[in-house]
Amino acid sequence: MYGDAADKLVADAKRSTQLTHLPLYQGELIQNIINETNDLQAEVEHLTNEEIVSQTQSQGDRTNQCQLFISHLAMRRNKRCLLAYQRYRAERLQYMSWLNNTTGITVDEPGAAPSGKAADSLNHNEEEYLKKYNELIINYNKEFNESLDLTGDIEPPKDIFIDVRVLKDVGEITTEYGVFNLTKDSQFFVRYNDVARLIQQGYLQRL
Amino acid sequence: MGNYYDLDDIIADNQKLPCKFNVTVPGLGYLEGNIGQPLDANTKLNLPLWLSSVLAICEVSQDSQTTFLDLIHPEFFNNKVINAIRANAVNIDLHSILPNYYKLCEKWCVMFSDVELIEVVSQMLKERSNEINDYGQNPKQISSMAGNKFLYSLDEFEKRLYKISTESHKLSKEWFHNQD
Numbered sequence: 001m002y003g004d005a006a007d008k009l010v011a012d013a014k015r016s017t018q019l020t021h022l023p024l025y026q027g028e029l030i031q032n033i034i035n036e037t038n039d040l041q042a043e044v045e046h047l048t049n050e051e052i053v054s055q056t057q058s059q060g061d062r063t064n065q066c067q068l069f070i071s072h073l074a075m076r077r078n079k080r081c082l083l084a085y086q087r088y089r090a091e092r093l094q095y096m097s098w099l100n101n102t103t104g105i106t107v108d109e110p111g112a113a114p115s116g117k118a119a120d121s122l123n124h125n126e127e128e129y130l131k132k133y134n135e136l137i138i139n140y141n142k143e144f145n146e147s148l149d150l151t152g153d154i155e156p157p158k159d160i161f162i163d164v165r166v167l168k169d170v171g172e173i174t175t176e177y178g179v180f181n182l183t184k185d186s187q188f189f190v191r192y193n194d195v196a197r198l199i200q201q202g203y204l205q206r207l
Numbered sequence: 208m209g210n211y212y213d214l215d216d217i218i219a220d221n222q223k224l225p226c227k228f229n230v231t232v233p234g235l236g237y238l239e240g241n242i243g244q245p246l247d248a249n250t251k252l253n254l255p256l257w258l259s260s261v262l263a264i265c266e267v268s269q270d271s272q273t274t275f276l277d278l279i280h281p282e283f284f285n286n287k288v289i290n291a292i293r294a295n296a297v298n299i300d301l302h303s304i305l306p307n308y309y310k311l312c313e314k315w316c317v318m319f320s321d322v323e324l325i326e327v328v329s330q331m332l333k334e335r336s337n338e339i340n341d342y343g344q345n346p347k348q349i350s351s352m353a354g355n356k357f358l359y360s361l362d363e364f365e366k367r368l369y370k371i372s373t374e375s376h377k378l379s380k381e382w383f384h385n386q387d
Binding site: 001013014062073074080084087 | 213214215217220230231233234235255257261266267268
């Protein structure tokens with residue numbers, strides 16, 4: 001039945017609303033839907049040609065146009081499913097950009113160690129989109145100079161110094177208070193401002 | 208009607224509804240598995256809403272009232288379900304009847320202006336949202352047997368209500384806490 005592949009795609013998008021990470025791009029399924037739509041288009045062209053031939057006989061009777069009509073409806077349905085899938089994923093990418101978080105795991109899931117980059121599950125065009133969107137945010141942020149960081153934490157900090165645990169190797173960072181070598185599973189007592197960005201990105205966990 | 212990109216709306220549009228063809232249509236046999244054959248009049252089929260809803264309002268010819276197909280009153284809107292809703296809206300397992308009950312109902316009523324159905328279903332939503340709000344305020348209750356069962360019986364729209372309700376109660380609690 002036409003539209004079945006498209007339904008699978010939407011079901012996949014619906015399922016991923018429950019997940020904390022963005023699942024793999026369904027490239028093969030999308031290609032199937034596009035192929036199906038191309039088949040439908042070929043059928044529409046074929047039927048339209050026949051229609052012109054037989055038009056003289058059946059004035060005002062639409063019965064023969066029904067098949068043509070259904071092909072059009074199926075194409076429209078496929079288009080809607082494809083667009084909705086892509087839009088849903090684009091919105092997730094934007095959300096990730098604002099959190100300044102390219103690991104694909106949202107920050108409100110503490111303890112969830114970042115497992116590989118989201119980039120693994122992205123399509124080439126989506127990667128490009130994410131990159132461009134990040135650039136847009138950075139450029140927009142520049143308008144406010146040093147006075148405001150739009151991507152910063154909304155909550156005011158309670159303590160100046162905090163305990164953090166390293167979830168993923170970062171390497172050396174240099175702060176006013178010296179150099180820290182952030183290796184996995186180690187713990188540090190550091191100034192919040194120095195590591196806020198790393199916490200957001202999912203490298204560090206606040207204790 | 209509905210947001211073009213709304214995933215729930217798209218899924219609701221895929222709900223299969225029973226319908227009956229009024230005319231013999233050439234070339235449509237593939238819908239019932241006979242590729243290349245015509246589809247006979249009076250054939251009964253289950254077709255998704257995105258297809259059947261358009262064919263149900265499209266007339267066969269300009270000067271006749273006959274449409275390509277008639278939608279048959281589906282099971283989830285029959286008297287048994289309606290009576291069950293009337294009797295006790297809160298205890299109905301709406302999710303197992305249809306995961307997108309309200310959406311489907313909305314679409315159905317737009318087509319057929321079923322005033323009675325609209326009244327019954329809006330009354331159900333009122334009664335059930337009270338309950339949803341109660342559970343939203345008391346997260347402890349939801350882990351009880353009854354609470355758990357109720358949560359599973361919610362349709363997609365009600366689930367969203369529940370999420371919003373829980374979230375807003377949490378935020379207002381935090382706010383009160385910060386006052387003193």
